[in-house]
Amino acid sequence: MSTTPPAPATPPGPQESAQPASFTAPERDTVRLEWDAEEREGAGRVVTLVLDDPMQSANTMNAAFIDSLEHAVAQLVSSRDQLRGVVVTSAKETFFAGGDLNDLLAATPELAEDVFQRSLRVKRALRALETLGRPVVAALNGTALGGGLEIALACHHRIALDAPKARFGLPEVTLGLLPGGGGVVRTVRLLGLADALVKVLLEGRRYRPRQAVEVGLVDEIAADQAELLSRARAFIEEHPESAQPWDVPGYRIPGGAPSHPKLAAQLPAFPARLRQQLNGAPYPAPRDILAAAVEGAQVDMETAAVIEARYFTELVVGQTAKNMIQAFFFDMRAVNSGRARPQGVPARSASRVAVLGAGMMGAGIAHACAVAGLDVVLRDVTAEAAERGKDAVRDVLDRAVKRGRLSAEGRDEVLGRVTATAEVAEVAGVDVVIEAVFEDPELKRKVFQEVREVVAPDALLCSNTSTLPITQLAEGVHRPEDFVGLHFFSPVDRMPLVEIVVGARTGEAALARAFDLVRALGKTPIVVRDGRGFFTSRVIGHFLTEGLAMVGEGVAPATVEQAAAQAGYPAKVLALLDELTLTLPRRIRQESRRAVEEAGGVWPEHPGDAVLDRMVDEFGRAGRSTGAGFYVYENGERAGLWPGLAEHFGPAAGVEEAPPFEDLVDRLLLAPALDAVRCLEEGVLTSVADANVGSLLGIGFPAWTGGVLQYLNGFPGGVNGAAARASELAARYGERFAPPARLVLLAAEGGRFTDAPAAS
Template sequence: MTDIFSWNQDAGGVVTVTMDDPTQSANTMSERFIEQLPRLVDRIEAGRDEIAGVIVTSAKETFFAGGDLGLMMRATRDDYAGTRAMLDGVKAALRRLELLGRPVVAAINGAALGGGYEIALACHHRVALDSRAVKVGLPEVTLGLLPGGGGTTRTVRMFGLQTALEKLLLTGRQFSAAEALEQGLVDELAADREAMLASARRWITGNPDARQPWDRPGYRLPGGTPSSPALWATLPTMPALLRKKAQGGPNQAAESLLSAAVEGAQVDFDSAQVVESRYCADLICGQVSANIIQGMFFDPQAIKKGASRPAGYPPHSAGKVVVLGAGMMGAGIAYVSAKAGLDVVLKDVSIEAATRGKGYSERLLDKAVAAGRTTPEQRAAVLGRIRPTVDIGDARGADLVVEAVFEDPELKKRAIAEVLPYLAAGAVVASNTSTLPITDLADAVRDPADFIGLHFFSPVDRMRLLEIVVGEKTSDETLAKAVDIARQIGKTPIVVNDSRGFFTSRVILEFVNEALALVGEGVPAASVEQAATQAGYPVGALALVDELTLTLARTIREQTRAGQRASGAEPPIHPAWGVLDRMVDELGRPGRSSGAGFYQYQDGRKAGLWPGLRDAFGGRNTDIPLVDMQERMLFAEALDAIRCLDSGVLRSVADANVGSILGIGFPVWTGGVLQYVNQYEGGLSGFVARARELAGRYGERFTPPPSLVARAETGELYR
């Protein structure tokens, strides 16, 4: 029929349409699909009298992967009309299928996300495999988009406005097969493909006059329309709740989605589809969605495909890991390792400390069991793989060790040296240090080629990033093993070269330092925090430095200065340093762990900014524009990321973008720290001009590096 859709009509008149794009590993809403879908519906309509019903399924491992993100990412404002027409065309074809007058069933054999689930929604019934491979949902909002293939319109009419928004659309949640059945996203589950298709045929036979609920006489929107008294108490508060959730930061996709859903709920189905297309096309053709797609999809995909893994080495998996240190980081590393199936030896100086470290896993698993995310048997299996100990001999035969003791180089070296005699040949030896040079720590290892940095982020069970740090003598084989281990334990690895602070710890301090400098300039602390969150950072810089502790920030600063001086360089004094020193030495407020920092704390919880900041630092300067405060933070990180790239600390742009978003909270809407430079108004030339403006106002630290100026002159983006 066409090269994407195959047609099989059985003796009973049931047509099975199987999607299988020969040009792609997964079916997507590509240009070919958009062209061929109306032709498929033409044939179905032409043969309507001989057709009892239609089953839509896939020959791929996935049902349908959604929109063509590459196509959408390339769209600009000039493409708005064409994008609207594309969306309207897809929806017109799906609407014709929906109004066929014959039952249409989606047989969902794998992931049906975004456009895939929108195809399923246009069917009258949905049967899914009871398989871990099945994921159902509309995650478009997480990519700066909204469901524009009818998903917004149909889910509102299926579940009601409030339920559709709160449980499905605004969350972007992906549901397992069982969850999808429980929530009503699918109607049946089947054990295997044959049973799935048989269930679809049975439903067709029993429902010859199938229609969507919204196409039946007397249909009413579940929960009422926006003008219904039932929604008066909740609907008007949603914009404020969205803004609160985003902490005032950019949230265009969620705001557009809310508007499309509410406006669409007040008109007929076809008019609602038009409203949906307008809002979706506006997002597709905007810069923010392109940034997010780059930073949250294409860059992570490049990393997952092994862009940073040396070629020529066989796949590797670890079997037994020794975690040295059972504190917060060590306990978290033990948990993710055991959850991934590794046997874990969790060693500390006392059995009480090691047992407390295992207790962290027990608490996480207890919560998972209570929430239904795991079973008691799975809980017991994970805990059974964690062995708390004080006996280093328990490390015998391990093929991976991760040192996670206090940030003291001599302590780390002793801990590593102690375990070496017990490891298997060729074991990967790693340090979880966040700032100390890996090359220096490698002195403790008999073969520095086996030594590498594995910098986890806290809390380890929730943070997806793993920063792999390559020392001067780390071998490519060890790096390849480390990348494979990262994937094995469910982490997204970025690879950087050795330097004090590496990439993430070094760059995040630039964000913190700029906030501290603003406080020192007399800007109200509340304004500094608002500038950060409204720029899109997940937390204010002052709250962040309280979490890190001001003493740790100062220790890192002094270690960095000492290292720079040892190499013959004299580091410039940052205006943040005086604020940091005064908070610690004079005001006695070293951070949250001590119960006193930039914030006050009651029972360990934040209780507002410390009122004494106004007396200590003035707090009355309102002359600095909000945009300057925001861009000082953003530019400080971006400029230092460029310096990391220039010096070879960063190995790729993808590592920079992914690491900045997943590891240090750089605003998602930017697409990452270097994509932020690419997308700045006026491109790289506009970024250079603005950096020079900031340098003139606030200090030479904003002077653009020569490499950036050269790129701006040639128009070469960071790719």
């Protein structure tokens, strides 16, 4: 195969406007053209456009790529008469990884014009490719997400390798962005406005190869690399006059343009549904995607591309996208890469796990272990209780089968790995023990004592506790150096986080083994130091008690719930308290208070505590499980807020003004964020990335913030603005909002919360 192009022909007339103007070779060539050695008489040669950044393990849409793409497409346009067709593929394991997130993070409002022009340059190059007048085929040898799929959508035909890990989609909305390389414009024209929005753009779904064919993003599947390229060349031979559907005279968008009466009647439902989903939370990307799709569907391709670029630029230079990129890409990568795992400790795989306690959490943990390929002994005090736990595992697997995510054979295979028992002897030889009984220190010590003589001599010993100090629990374990906390979140099959809690005597080997186990289960591990409530349970408590305090101040309960919704929390504060059961946070508070006072400290009173106590003691309303809480329940379903709240917690006499709504929103966000700073100061948290990821995946801290500490970084005015706002709230509502010393210091230095080493 030759990499030398033929001599340029006379540039074509009608296509010239879309052609990049320069033939100047880029400084770093990330795209190369490989020309077939032989030219078919009268038909020209096939050229393969290979995406291959020599400086990166994956191709990204950075400045070098844009330069290279323009240069390569200019050569193709000028050599069109010698072309029979183009195959677009990649030399990397994945086809294309999407936008360069470092570049996007660095884009400030001052650089908006540069962002806008770069977006247009990509669109112009891809438009020139699809209007080449020759068949262009995407041979997708791996994952094509975001910018990668946008390149593929500019081709006339898309063939995907049927690889197990390959995914296709436009997930930009999950990072606070919209597709900026023509993805909105082309999916609307390819699939129709409704399908493009619902199936691709607004949820950012990632499809497996065969799912992508069903949706219409991919045209066909190839079994291997040879078939992939063979099918690509076959398309070129069979379709010499290829053009995009939208470039064929008379083309109509599937389902009609927004002006079509039928679609026009349906359009109001889209913003209404979006308002309902967002519930007032500050997520600009879905709104901008909807606007770009509807506006772009009413104009020509070139104008639609400009509309898309404008909305893309607005999002790129905004703070929300920066928060979400930092958390969901950079922080998540740091956490999963093992930065918190002790270095130098060899990896060691688990094979057989004992789960002690077959209740909801125990069954969930058993399911996670079995799905990961581990043999599980699920033990409870009676065989009946253990079997009920296994039935709960079966129920989760059955739901997966019903949804098409698991075959019946796969279900039976997973369930076959779970042994339900009441016998201690069945636990013999396991290399991991995970205790998942009730939050009672004596009961937890008892179940470990029962199995200590039969498990492997060096078995990893884990306690699934959400609040009890690991160091305290380790006093009842004969090998405290092998003892570690594993805080799973409910429901285990859907919650991706596990909080690994290191006690005072936990050894590095135990921590490393726990980290490896969590990753083997497909979960995201954060590592925290010991302390009552650790990080996640402690921090979410501040969200809950602040909401309670507002009720005690006489704020209308519906307003409290709306403040939580507009802050972006997925669960409103009073509704979440009902789900948890009001006695749980009260018991945690009572135990924490006792521990503080026994140590000679003074328990800090919180105005929300009295509200919780009255609800339980005076009114007997303990939450959903008891049929009555902050909400009224009918047949187990929520049926509105309890009217008695207004009677018993209405505004105090003489109080004429309710707190400003902005204060309510900021209090619900700053209360947990400020305590996360205290967790850093106390050493409970050792990583900013762990704080952000843990708060997002574990307690539902609003995704638009990027996590508890990124929220402070991204606050208007940065960390300094957050400290100033906290001081304002402290003056109005109490010392619990006083900015911690570390926040004050960072504000004075003009710094930000980061794990990156300080510049020398």
